[in-house]
Structures are given as structure tokens and as C-alpha cells.
Amino acid sequence: SSIPLQHGAHRLGKRTDAEMQKWREHGLGQFIHWGVYAIAGGHWQGKYYPGAAEWIRSWEEMPKDAYDNLYKEFNPTDFDAKQWAKQAKYMGAKYMIITTKHHDGFCIWPSKYTDYTIKNTPYKKDLLREIVDAYDKEGIDVYLYFSIIDWHEKGYRSAIPETAEEKVAYEEFKQFTRNQLIELLTDYPTAKGLWFDGTWDKAWIEQVQFADDLEKEMRAMRPGLIIGSRFRADENGKRHFDSNGDLMGDYEQGWERDLPNSIADVNGNDWDCVMTIPENQWGYHSEWRGYVKTSFDLIDMLVRSVSMDGNFVLNFGPDGKGNIRPEETKLAKEIGDWMKINSEAIYGCSYVNLKKQGWGYFTRKDNKIYLTVFNRPINNMLNLEIAKGGVKPVKAYFLSDKKGVDIVNAGRNKQNSSLYNLVIPADFISGQPFVIVLEISQSDDDKDTYQ
Numbered sequence: 001s002s003i004p005l006q007h008g009a010h011r012l013g014k015r016t017d018a019e020m021q022k023w024r025e026h027g028l029g030q031f032i033h034w035g036v037y038a039i040a041g042g043h044w045q046g047k048y049y050p051g052a053a054e055w056i057r058s059w060e061e062m063p064k065d066a067y068d069n070l071y072k073e074f075n076p077t078d079f080d081a082k083q084w085a086k087q088a089k090y091m092g093a094k095y096m097i098i099t100t101k102h103h104d105g106f107c108i109w110p111s112k113y114t115d116y117t118i119k120n121t122p123y124k125k126d127l128l129r130e131i132v133d134a135y136d137k138e139g140i141d142v143y144l145y146f147s148i149i150d151w152h153e154k155g156y157r158s159a160i161p162e163t164a165e166e167k168v169a170y171e172e173f174k175q176f177t178r179n180q181l182i183e184l185l186t187d188y189p190t191a192k193g194l195w196f197d198g199t200w201d202k203a204w205i206e207q208v209q210f211a212d213d214l215e216k217e218m219r220a221m222r223p224g225l226i227i228g229s230r231f232r233a234d235e236n237g238k239r240h241f242d243s244n245g246d247l248m249g250d251y252e253q254g255w256e257r258d259l260p261n262s263i264a265d266v267n268g269n270d271w272d273c274v275m276t277i278p279e280n281q282w283g284y285h286s287e288w289r290g291y292v293k294t295s296f297d298l299i300d301m302l303v304r305s306v307s308m309d310g311n312f313v314l315n316f317g318p319d320g321k322g323n324i325r326p327e328e329t330k331l332a333k334e335i336g337d338w339m340k341i342n343s344e345a346i347y348g349c350s351y352v353n354l355k356k357q358g359w360g361y362f363t364r365k366d367n368k369i370y371l372t373v374f375n376r377p378i379n380n381m382l383n384l385e386i387a388k389g390g391v392k393p394v395k396a397y398f399l400s401d402k403k404g405v406d407i408v409n410a411g412r413n414k415q416n417s418s419l420y421n422l423v424i425p426a427d428f429i430s431g432q433p434f435v436i437v438l439e440i441s442q443s444d445d446d447k448d449t450y451q
């Protein structure tokens with residue numbers, strides 16, 4: 001049963017247009033968090049801030065006034081957009097998301113609606129323009145991250161405005177927000193979509209009609225524009241999914257530093273996972289503490305995302321001078337090295353309805369199923385179980401060198417599924433997760449049933 005909603009989902013089911021299909025096929029993306037918080041690098045006057053570096057302004061030890069003047073020192077003389085884009089290209093990213101404005105309100109483009117922008121730093125030049133141009137040139141689609149929270153803008157409120165004066169100020173803030181979004185879409189016409197954040201404030205959740213109108217306005221301005229589920233709430237304050245449980249926006253945007261456990265968790269929707277390299281640092285923090293993910297971990301998350309029909313977006317936090325830190329450069333290289341050999345199992349691939357196996361993940365494109373092996377069984381046998389009436393294995397081989405892999409037919413089980421073992425040659429050695437391609441045809445059988 002469904003209740004009538006004025007401001008719920010505008011569409012049921014996935015988008016079917018070419019722009020969204022392209023997004024869906026990306027598989028791997030890059031996130032970049034860059035702003036004046038990169039100057040502080042998670043420290044103030046030598047003191048370590050244990051939170052996420054881009055949140056340092058909210059720290060009690062951080063004088064707000066000092067933070068709001070950091071921009072006067074923002075001069076990223078080492079910044080080279082072409083180099084960033086080349087690195088992302090090598091890693092295998094097909095799209096990137098750049099923070100145009102984080103919660104602190106600092107704009108990396110020269111917005112004409114505030115003075116708190118790159119234009120008034122010693123650097124002066126439009127960072128967003130350089131980034132968009134460089135990534136466009138590499139053929140990497142650009143998406144604009146935009147925070148609705150804006151700690152710098154005077155009319156901004158987190159709580160619902162109460163006084164008449166506050167209400168007027170908040171109305172101005174809403175217009176300011178709209179102006180900036182229209183400005184971004186007008187001035188950066190190649191950007192493919194918007195990635196919203198900071199939309200959980202009570203004040204914003206209440207702006208149901210305004211946000212819905214604004215979303216429609218942005219979409220009308222730019223046919224094909226892609227916006228996730230984090231922009232607006234429905235009239236009952238429901239976010240991401242409306243009061244009927246239907247996804248609002250083009251893809252589910254709730255997987256932040258988290259992955260679905262199984263395909264059941266994503267309900268047939270498009271989704272992205274945005275992931276940090278340390279546990280929770282997006283902007284540059286000069287002192288990473290705690291566990292730092294390895295390229296093995298990240299490739300696992302990438303393949304796992306694609307195996308459940310999602311995109312995996314890995315975050316980078318360049319420093320205040322514009323350098324991507326060596327740890328991140330190394331990981332980008334390692335992921336890129338892996339992608340050089342194995343990206344066929346990623347791009348354009350989707351979920352396969354086969355029983356999950358412990359050795360790794362299935363992905364599929366056309367008549368090829370890719371088995372990406374992370375946990376090689378001691379007996380070198382990869383188990384495969386295909387339900388009755390399912391696809392039929394034709395041949396198997398390594399993606400890297402096309403060397404054949406034997407398929408042993410292992411009969412049927414109680415549920416009448418066909419069982420197979422793919423046999424990894426004992427002398428095959430790999431220091432990396434590896435991919436076996438299984439070519440399939442549609443089943444013609446169901447004759448040789450379980451006896």
C-alpha cells in the first residue's frame with residue numbers, strides 16, 4: 001500500500017537514460033576533499049585533532065575566527081590539476097567528485113554570492129575550473145560535491161529558525177544556496193551531476209517545497225543531470241527513501257564508509273559507496289592514526305561494490321600546498337596496476353545471481369562471468385553453484401594471460417543446482433587478487449537432473 005506524497009520519489013525504479021547508464025558502468029570513482037582545512041591538517045597550534053580533518057572548525061580547541069581567516073594563507077603553489085587527473089586516470093577512475101564547498105562554507109570557485117572564496121586567497125585563480133578542465137581532458141566525468149551546511153554564511157541555521165529575524169535570514173540563506181547551485185551548473189557546464197552533503201539539519205529537512213522545486217529547476221536546466229538521494233526530504237521528513245520506501249533521487253547515497261552486506265540491502269537501486277583510506281579522514285590530516293586500508297582492502301571493496309551493482313568511490317585529501325600525499329599516490333598506483341590487468345571485471349559489469357562463495361566475488365558483462373579471487377582455496381578448487389535452469393559454463397581462463405582453466409562438473413546437489421569446480425593450476429602464483437573469466441551460454445538443459 002502506498003500513501004500519496006507531494007514530495008516523495010519522482011520516479012519508481014532505475015533511470016534508463018544514457019547518462020545514468022554511463023554512471024552505472026563507471027565502477028570506480030575518485031573523491032577529492034580539498035579546502036582551507038587542508039592548511040590546518042588536523043592540528044591547531046601543535047595540538048592533534050582526533051576528528052575528521054575537514055571538521056576541525058567544529059573543535060572546541062579551534063578558534064572560529066582563526067579558522068575563518070585561514071583562507072588568507074591558502075596558496076597551493078604545488079597544485080597541478082593535470083597531475084591529479086593523470087593519477088586518477090592511471091588508477092582507473094571513470095568519474096570524480098570534488099568538494100566545491102564543504103561545511104565550512106569556503107568555495108573553491110569564485111562564487112559571486114560570497115567573498116569567502118578562492119578569489120580572495122593569495123592563489124586567486126579558480127581551482128574548480130582547473131580541476132574540471134584537467135579531468136575533462138582525461139575523459140573522467142566530474143561531479144560537484146556541495147554541502148548545504150554552511151558554517152560561514154550568516155543566514156545559515158542548523159535548527160529550525162524561530163524568531164522573525166532568523167526566518168528572514170534563513171530565507172536569504174535558501175536563496176543564496178539556490179544562487180550558488182545555479183551558478184555552478186551555469187559556469188561548469190560539463191559537470192555531470194551534484195553530490196550533496198550536510199542535508200540532515202532540521203532547518204533544511206523542513207524545506208520540502210523549496211528543495212523539491214530547486215531539484216526540478218536544476219534538472220530542467222541540465223537534462224541528464226545526476227543527483228543522489230541525499231538532497232531533500234519528503235513532507236514527513238524522510239530522507240533517502242520517502243514515506244513509501246521509494247528511493248528519492250537517482251541513486252542511493254547512504255553508503256558512506258560502509259558497504260552493503262548483500263544484494264538484498266540495495267533493493268534493486270543504483271548506489272555508490274564513498275570510502276576513506278584511514279577510518280575517518282576526508283580532508284588532509286597530517287597525522288593518520290589507526291588502521292590505514294591497503295590496496296588489497298580497497299580492491300576487495302571495489303569488486304565487492306560492483307558485484308552488488310554499485311560504484312566504489314575512493315577519497316583523496318590533498319594537503320594545503322596542493323600535493324596528494326605519498327600514501328595516497330602509492331595506493332592509486334597499486335590500484336591502477338591491478339586495474340591495468342583486471343578492469344574488464346569492473347567496467348560495465350553488474351551483479352550475478354549465483355550463490356556467494358568464500359573465494360571472492362562474481363561480476364558479469366554479457367556472456368562473461370568474472371570470478372575475482374581474493375581467498376585462494378588451499379585445494380585450488382573454486383566452487384561454483386548454478387541453480388537449475390541457470391546459465392551453462394562453456395569455458396574458463398585467466399583474464400591476465402587467457403590460459404585455460406579446467407571446469408570439473410561435480411554433479412548436482414539436493415536443490416538440483418549444478419556444481420562445478422574450477423581448478424587453479426598448482427604452479428600458478430599470484431601476489432594479487434586475480435580474475436578468471438567464465439564464458440557462459442543460456443541453459444538448454446534440465447535433462448540431466450539429479451538422481
Ligand code: H79
Pocket residue numbers: 033052054055197200256274282
Ligand atoms: O565530507 C565528508 C564528511 O565530512 C561528511 N560527509 C563525508 C562525505 C560528513 N559529515 N558528517 N558526517 C560525515 C558524519 C555525520 C554525522 C551525523 Fe550528525 C550524525 C549526521 C547526523 C547525525 C553529527 C551529529 C552531525 C550532526 C549530528
